[in-house]
Amino acid sequence: MEVLKRTNHRLRLFFSEGERRSLTRIEKMFLLIIGSSLSIYQVWSVLYSKLDAINQMAIHLSFILVLTFFLYSFSKQIAQSRVQAVINYLFIGLAISAGTYYFIHAERIALRTVGVDGLTTLDIVFGLTFVLLVMEAARRTIGFSIVAVALVFIIYSLYGHLLEGTWYHYEMSPAEVLDHLAFSFNGLWGSPISVAASFVFIFVLFGAFLQRSGASEFFFKLSIAIAGRTRGGAAKIAIIASAFFGTISGSPTANVVTTGPFTIPLAMKLGYSRRFAAAVEAIASTGGSLLPPIMGSSAFLMAAVTGLPYGTIAIAALLPGILFYVSLFSVVHLEAIRLDLPRASEGEIPKVKDVLRSGSYHFLPVIMLVVFLFQGYSPSRTGVYGIITIVVLSWLTKKNRMGVQTILKSLTSGAQSAIPISTACATAGLVIAGIMSTGLGGKLNSIILSMTAGYLIPSLIIIMVMCIILGMGMPVAAAYVLTAMLAAPTLISLDISPLAAHLFIVYFSIISAITPPVAVASFAAAGIADVNPTKVSFEAVRLSLTSYIIPFIFVLNEALIMNGTILQIIYAFMMTTIGIIVISSSLIGYLYRELNAGYRLLLFFCGICIAAPYVYLNVASIVCVAFVVLVEHRSHLLKKNKPLNEVV
Helix, strand or coil, X not given: CHHXXXXXXXXXXXXXXXXXXXXXXXXXXXXXXXXXXHHHHHHHHHHCCCCCHHHHHHHHHHHHHHHHHHHECCCCCCXXXXXXXXXXXXXXXXXXXXXXXXXXXXXXXXXXXXXXXXXXXXXXXXXXXXXXXXXXXXHHHCCHHHHHHHHHHHHHHHXXXXXXXXXXXXXXXXXXXHHHHHCCCCCCCCHHXXXXXXXXXHHHHHHHHHHHHHHHHHHHHHHHHHHCCCCCHHHHHHHHHHHHHHHHHCCHHHHHHHHHHXXXXXXXXXXXXXXXXXXXXXXXXXXXXXXXXXXXHHHHHHHHHHCCCHHHHHHHCHHHHHHHHHHHHHHHHHHHHHHCCCCCCHHHCCXXXXXXXXXXXXXXXXXXXXXXXXXXXXXXXXXXXXXXXXXXXXXXXXXXXXXXXXXXXHHHHHXXXXXXXXXXXXXXXXXXXXXXXXXXXXXXXXHXXXXXXXXXXXXXXXXXXXXXXXXXXXXXXXHHHHHHHHHHHHHHHCCCCHHHHHHHHHHHHHHHHHCCCCCHHHHHHHHHHCCCHHXXXXXXXXXXXXXXXXXXXXXXXXXXXXXXXXXXXXXXXXXXXXXXXXXXXXXXXXXXXXXXXXXXXXXXXXXXXXXXXXXXXXXXXXXXXXHHHHXXXXXXXXXXXXXXXXXX
16 A cells, blocks of 8 residues: 555656746856856847757757756655756756757758658667657646647557557657657757747747836836726726736736736735636736737747738737627626725826826837838847847836846846747647658548538537647647647638638637636636635636637638628627627626526527627627616616606
């Protein structure tokens, strides 16, 4: 029995993720040197580097692995020890060695033919080293879930020839599998790590500089000034602040831990429950990655994967992003009315014009980004120009002036924030290698269509579930690239435009951050609110249920992604907005008074029908909702003992 307990304990330790180590003063100095060096290298590679792709990615990944094993412990449950320290430094040495080997042999690796040209003994040693270190780094920073997915596809590559039917593929030797994993542009050096090592890193760095320049404080004050005077304004402040931060940071979890410590206690103090306050913060932080112009780098990822212009993607994502926040504002406002929450006193809330006067220049870097991107500049170079702009603008005020020390800390902070993104993207590349080398990507299309008989809605539901499962616990960049490889061809084969198909995938890859059981943003918010994480994640799903419907609507009605005439776009947006508000009323269970279960179900169904792209269904549903509103309003007035002639 004791042996089983020890074995179970060891397994739990292996499957758990690591945590940030407490660094000594000397270690912090080394971290500053390594982190700032990585960021400086990334900026240099954007502006001046002539390195080929393998060189650029190998240097980036080696830096990331060194930082990972320097910063993260083996497991949260294991105390630091000399043995751990020795292992960490051994891994750091291996990461540097593997990166150096790839740097020296980059030209040969890039020119060789995968599966044809044989691997040398040193190729096998350092290729396997990179693969194993990447999976261990991903486990420490993200958790075992993404490693498990990679292992499934690696095992399938090795033994899929033993299966029959659709799942069968030709036999590959271990060396051939390693060739695809560590030496091909469909594997470790594929599109996930490519985008992570280029513009995703630059925009993470941009967010780090923006935060240290005083922009965080400015955007938070602006959120208070805009929403603080409204009913239940604390939760609305959380929504606006998280939208500001989220569109730049691209990390729902990072967004929660940045804004949540201020917004969640504020909402609870006003009268919202702990669970509701945490759920709203998690949803709002997640939605930032759906909101143009930056979309947490999702727009740039889509541009890289699909070949569509950035401007087209940003414009297409505008209305769905707005609708996401319309939904969230609706449930928060209705909950505030239901609880009869007070408004904040006038003296506690700053005026919008005063806040703008003190820091409106913080908008300039974002405006500059949008202008340069729409003019066709590369995202990476534009991001660097944005960082330079932030530094220059910070010199306008003595309080936020960025000196050498602050700049170095910003460079280091950006590098640290990029660690989980890059480790996840590198591991996603291993998954893609398993998909491409076995031909599974082409087979998946027929598998899904055979399960759904080619019907659109069932196919969309299956792909939604796939996106959420693959995206659980993963950064947006890795989740999107991975699911796009698997799911986009199926959607496009159903006569959905590539733009709508990829937006659908982006949407659900992002929403996975609040979806149980691995709802990382909800768990982070629950920790701040000191409430059960599972309850928060289910509350977040309930409150954001409308957001799970929006992607289905824009796939069925592409006017919502600006594909149509002006009248079609306006009509689609109006109907969807009305439908979302009606659904929000059913989710909260309040109109003029508490709604019974029958009326809630009716309003939910009518809301979906109003948002659907069918005019007759829209009209009939609006009439039905108007009847419910009239009945509820009449009952509300009668309850207040109003005269009957006033009711009519």
